[in-house]
Structures are given as structure tokens and as C-alpha cells.
Amino acid sequence: MTHSLQPVHVIGGGLAGSEAAWQLARRGVPVVLHEMRPLRATAVHKTAQFAELVCSNSFRSDDAEGSAIGLLHAEMRRLGALVMHAADANKLPAGSALAVDRHGFAAAITAALEAEPLIEIDRAEIAAPAPEWPSVIIATGPLTSLALAETLRTLTGEDALAFFDALAPIVHRDSIDFDIAWFQSRYDKAGPGGSGADYVNCPLTRAQYDAFVDALLVGEKIAFHDFEVTTPYFDGCLPIEVMAERGRETLRHGPMKPFGLTNPHRPGEKPHAVVQLRQDNKLGSLFNMVGFQTKLKHGEQTRIFRTIPGLANAEFARLGGLHRNTFINSPQLLDGTLRLKSMPRLRFAGQITGCEGYVESAAIGLLAGRFAAAERLGETLLVPPATTAHGALLGHITGGHIETIDAGPRSFQPMNVNFGLFPPLGHEPPPTATQSRTFLGPRNAAKKRALCSRALADLDAWIAGALPAAAE
Secondary structure, eight states, X not given: OGGGSOOEEEEOOSHHHHHHHHXXXXXXXXXXXXXXXXXXXXXXXXXXXXXXXXXXXXXXXXXXXXXXXXXXXXXXHHTTOHHHHHHHHTEEOOTTEEEEOHHHHHHHHHHHHHHOTTEEEEOSOOSSOOTTOSOEEEOOGGGOOHHHHHHHHHHHOTTSEEEEEEEOOEEEGGGSXXXXXXXXXXXXXXXXXXXXXXXXXXXXXXXXXXXXXXXHHHSOBOOOOGGGTTSOOGGGOOOHHHHHHTOTTTGXXXXXXXXXOOOTXXXXXXXXXXXXXXXXXXXXXXXXXXXXXXXXXXXXXHHHXXXXXXXXXXXXXXXXXXXXXXXXXXXXXXXXXXXXXXXXXXEEOGGXXXXXXXXXXHHHHHHHHHHHHHHHTTOOOOOOOTTSHHHHHHHHHHTSBOOOSSSSSOOOOOBOOOGGGSOOGGGXXXXXXXXXXXXXXXXXHHHHHHHHHHHHHHHHHHHTTOOOOOOO
């Protein structure tokens, strides 16, 4: 009987840990939910409640027909997510977005978990999972305690744990203007897994470069939080605006160097500077702006980066950033069900896996809880299809990413759910380097509706157990 099962230990009472614990209990599996607050405070939490929202109170768009995050909302509702039930019960007027009363939301989550007889709550800091615990979900989020972080560093390796996002903006490939941009690696060099034409190149004249540097210098930036000030930059990556402050030529001798490149559109002209974008996912639908981590505010990024030739109509799957965030190199470390390959009794969930955002964290917590429950009950649970929002997000974390083409810092970074993570409709291949704007991308409203419709149909089939396909 299920009551005789040893419990699954969930470490962390944020959105991911709370949802994981709930999903386990809903399936009759006992849980010990460990949360160090209020015994041990963090730099940002104010209460001892579970699933406390420490930043915005918005879960972003609730449009299940036209946005990836709205689709994720809809999928979570169909999967019985506690987080979505509490959000809907504490909704505030916010147009098409889902905003919540943060205190009511956390209180509802806390009350549900405390009232669940299969969930035991342990208010203590866990520095390391006890060796006798047969199944553990680590969902400690971006502010993982130093003691547990050190344990994770030991378990995963010195270079597998990061303490800073160094987020470069990511652009949907189909929004790049290839009448201006072109594919080429510097000196046509093919790195590991590359072809010699592995980067998208956007050329700037001297006047365009000078205007770009001027815009960076005066652009409005986001200030560091107090708890971020003493944390070193991830892999030594400097924000592009800091590089610009060190001299007008710094960028064109750094990430914007034009050397070893020839513009096939204007072969007789040498660009003064070049912005390079590198493929970011196996689908070939997303490209990241190399070296463009930044503290510019999001509106400023969109305005300034669209002045780059070839990116005038750029659609961003993610904008840049630089902030404190403990996360692991999930594509290398985790299997398809979020288990640590070197120690399968440990699972990871939430932001520590490399997802970004409240709802995304809760969604990965939901999956971790379901995977752990199936394992404890001796059942087989297929991962959700890659065509669903859950499957697309899981694919990014566990295998959708590609390593850098050439030597450099590892490039896996946290990301919100977005349509660039989904397989294209009909599984058609991405456009070739010679195609320009013939591939209709996520800007197309009809395509978004079709992606959402396919996702919900495939999710329903997965829920019914009728779909054998797995996320890849």
C-alpha cells in the first residue's frame, strides 16, 4: 500500500518544491518537504510562507492561443497544478496577463501543503541530502544556501555549478534579415561540430558602430541587488556596456571584432565591426548574440539592438541579463527525467535546472514530482511530448541545447518557455543559410495558434497514456 512507501524528500519550498510535493502527495506518495525559512533567512524572502513571490506578482500572459507562457498555464491547469489553482483563486485585474495577490497566493499554497496528510513539513536547513534518503528532489532555486551549494559543487563538479546568469539576448532565426546578414565563421574555421559557416554576422560601418556605442553608454541600466554586488561575474563575462565604458574600441576588439570575415553582399567593403549570433538550440530556430550579456533594461535592449543592421525586425526569445542565480549544467548532468546521472536518487527541479520564471519553475517541479511518484510506485511515466510546452521546456533543460562551436565558456543559460523551443509544425527543417525570409516564424499569429492547438492535443493524449512519443 502507498502509505508504507518511504517518503520522497523535497528540498526547497518555493514554487517548484511546493508543486513537486503536491504532485507526489496527489499520487499517494508520502513527502517530507524541507524549507529552511524562517530558521534561516535569504536575502530577498520576507515571510516563512511557501511559494513566496519575491519579485513581480505577474505570471505573464494568460493567452493559451497566442503565447508560449499562456500555453504553459493551460497545460498546468489540465495537469492539476496547485500553483495554477492558487493563482486563479487570487487573480488580480491585469488585462490579458495573470497577476496575483502575492500574499493570498502564498497563503493558499501554504495552507494546502500544511493540510495535506501525506506531506510532512521540516523547517530546517539541509546542507546535504542524507545518504539514507532513497529519493530526493532538490528545488532550492537561485538563492541556494552556501552549504548546499558547496555540496552540489562536489557532486556535480567544479565547473558544473554557476552563480551568475550571463544572459545574451536570443533571437528567433526567422526574424533576422539575411539580405544584410550572412553565415560565416571567422577565417572560415570549422570548430568542433561546426561547418565553417556557423555564425550569423551583422555588419556595422564606423558611423553605425559609433552610434551603437553611444547608445550603450547612455542606455538605462538595471542596478544590482545588494546580495549580487559581491558575487563575481559568471565566467568573468563583462556586460557589453561596461566594455564600452573602457574605451570606444574595446567592443570591436572583443565580441564585435570584424576580423576574418567577408560580407558576401558587399565583398569589396570591410565592415568596421560585426555582431555575431551563434546557434543556440538543436532545432536551429534560435541564435544568441555572442558576448552580449548586459544590464540594460529590456526596453532599452530592444530599442538599441534593433539598430544593428540585419536585426531591425528582430524578435527576441530572451533578452540579456546578468544576475545572481545558482544553476547547474543540466544538459550534461541530468537524464530525461531530471535525475542526476551520477547519482539517480537525486532529482532537480525549478530554476536550479536552468529554466527562468515563476511558472516555468513550477512546471519543472510538477514534472519532477510526477517522475518521482511514478518511480516510487513502480510505474513507467513517459516524458511529455516535445510538442507541448512542458516537453519543450524539459527538452531545453535536458538535451535541446548545443555546446559552443568553438572554445569558450559554456553557453547553457536559463531561459523562459518560448516558441523557439518547440519543434516546427510538420517537423519541417529550419531554413538553410541561403534562405532569407521565406520561413514563417513565431510572429505569425496563425502559426502560434496552430502550435498551441497541437500542444494541447498532444498533452491530452499524453495524459490519457495514449502517446508513446518522448521529448528529445
